[in-house]
Amino acid sequence: MISPRFRWSCSSEAGGSAAESVPPEQGVGPELLAILLREVDLPLLCLGHDLRVLAFNKAYLQLCGLRSHDWLGRHLLEMNPELQGSNLLQAIDNCLEDSKQVTLEPTISSRYMSSRIIPASFGVVVIFEDSEARRGMELLRWELLDGVAHAFQTPLTSIFMFTDNLLAGGVDPSTQRDFLERIRSQAGVLSDGVGDLLRLSRIDSSASHEELDLRRCAAECVDRYFDMAENRGLSIDPSGLGDRGLLVRGSDSDLQLAISNLLDNAIKYSNFGGVIGISLERLGDEAALSISDQGIGIESDALTRIFERFYRADTVRRGDFRGNGLGLALVDKIIKLHDGRVEVTSIPGHGSTFTIILPLA
Secondary structure, eight states: OOOTTOOOOOBOTTSSBSEEEOOGGGTOOHHHHHHHHHHTTSOEEEEETTSBEEEEEHHHHHHHTOOOOOOTTSBHHHHOGGGTTOHHHHHHHHHHHHOOOEEEOOOTTTTTOEEEEEEETTEEEEEEEOHHHHHHHHHHHHHHHHHHHHHHHHHHHHHHHHHHHHHHOOOOHHHHHHHHHHHHHHHHHHHHHHHHHHHHHHOOTTSOOEEEEHHHHHHHHHHHHHHHHHHTTOEEEEEETOSOOOEEEEOHHHHHHHHHHHHHHHHHTOOTTOEEEEEEEEETTEEEEEEEOOSSOOOGGGTTTTTSTTOOSSHHHHTOOOOOSOHHHHHHHHHHHTTOEEEEEEETTTEEEEEEEEEBO
16 A cells, blocks of 8 residues: 655756655645656646745656756746746646636647646646657558558459459359469468568567577578579579678568568569679678669669558559558668668669668677
8 A cells, every 4th residue: 555655756867756745634635646657748737826846846847948846836827927828828827716627728838748637635636748740650540541542452352353254154164273373472461461560560679689690590591582583584603702700780571571571572572584783791890781682673763662561663554463562661760760871873774772770789
């Protein structure tokens, strides 16, 4: 059980506490503690009926640009003099008078954050929320859903079309086999898309990073793609990897996934008889791993967008729907989480080179 004299505090970079409050005897009790514990990630301020500061958290200090200070028991306008005559101050007064929650849209006085003023037995609790960030997350969520819908719509349309033709009958055996192979291919696109989405959602900065040899990591990926390249009339030249390793810090499985995606793309978009080169070199305190192809290349206006989720620069124009637009987004996310970057150069009709650059261990 929490002691009635509980004083919640923890150290902060500003030298104060993450949440500071006065003892319950002065009107602050378990109700305030419950609100603080629930809303601590948002800027929060607690005021008495006389507008004196009863509690605040570190996020509120950061919002106001204040360093930790003994504001407890002081009047709100001593802490934030610019609130004099503001809509926020008026809303606080209204809440104290009517005991009804008030919500304010972003204003100058609230640092362009939406504000909720909640009545409490001791006065009011003011909670600030970055509505712009929230709207941004909502927009990102809808863009993601829209991208999934568009990426999956084409293979689903193909599957329905070929299935309807088969069900209608009158299709000769050779055409039946061709339709079934197309259905299987489009189902594979859907399966790959689901897999890429799951991998995107699971990759995060909390992954454990260890010291590993980037050359070995790349060589293992090349071994897995030799047969695929040969089956498509291509060859992989790994001579550029050399025989000396370069150590980086990272997740072996994630880096192999990024390299594999680049190799897979190089094979998909190369012309028959082409050579895919892979090289590794040291650039100061960084390692640069490059994968080049002699394929269709990428138009200059698409180079700035190819790492966006669901964006496909060339497949739509070619009528090739094997890609789902997630592979390069996955590569970009992995490398950024390794404090690296991906660079690309391309000449339409002559090929592309993708270079992963990572800091050396």
